[in-house]
Amino acid sequence: MNRKVTTLYERATQKLEVQVRTMKLPPDFVEHYDMVRTVHKIRAAFCNPNVRRGAVLQKYEQARVAQKRYSAGFCGIASYMWNQMFRMPDGAEIWRLKMIQRGEYNIGDHVWLENSFTGDALDLTFDQFIASCGDYVEIPYNEIGHYVSSDFEFERAYRFARHLGIDLESIVFENALRSLGRD
Numbered sequence: 001m002n003r004k005v006t007t008l009y010e011r012a013t014q015k016l017e018v019q020v021r022t023m024k025l026p027p028d029f030v031e032h033y034d035m036v037r038t039v040h041k042i043r044a045a046f047c048n049p050n051v052r053r054g055a056v057l058q059k060y061e062q063a064r065v066a067q068k069r070y071s072a073g074f075c076g077i078a079s080y081m082w083n084q085m086f087r088m089p090d091g092a093e094i095w096r097l098k099m100i101q102r103g104e105y106n107i108g109d110h111v112w113l114e115n116s117f118t119g120d121a122l123d124l125t126f127d128q129f130i131a132s133c134g135d136y137v138e139i140p141y142n143e144i145g146h147y148v149s150s151d152f153e154f155e156r157a158y159r160f161a162r163h164l165g166i167d168l169e170s171i172v173f174e175n176a177l178r179s180l181g182r183d
Contacts (some may be wrong), residue, residue, distance in 0.1 A: 013125035091178030
């Protein structure tokens with residue numbers, strides 16, 4: 001990676017780190033995984049060619065890498081993984097998946113997280129959208145999108161998590177069991 005792109009990517013990662021460090025979480029929340037460390041692990045994995053080959057759809061891969069948009073293609077994977085890893089002790093979601101589809105807003109298909117308790121957005125791949133002037137596209141997260149269920153199997157997210165040493169499949173299974181106790 002050239003130095004300027006690396007610096008932009010590192011700045012985006014640092015912005016996410018600050019956001020994660022300062023977010024308000026419910027008092028009952030128990031952090032089983034270090035959220036800041038997870039941000040760094042996820043963002044480092046976005047740049048790994050082997051991880052990219054196994055996780056993102058390859059249709060646009062050549063253009064993404066050429067443009068140094070390393071987080072592009074990972075929005076659903078990273079959001080699903082975060083949604084599953086960081087939950088309340090009873091399995092309840094802290095971050096709901098929210099998405100837009102092509103035609104709803106001018107950036108195409110995109111997935112991010114919304115804190116169920118505060119309504120704050122967490123977009124782990126916000127830096128994939130860069131305007132022609134070189135600035136990040138400001139997305140009005142609270143004004144667009146719709147909620148989608150996280151109750152599904154996501155093999156590409158499981159493969160991605162395995163690259164990070166995380167058994168996401170087991171986490172998803174445990175969340176399902178814990179949520180049964182809430183019913």
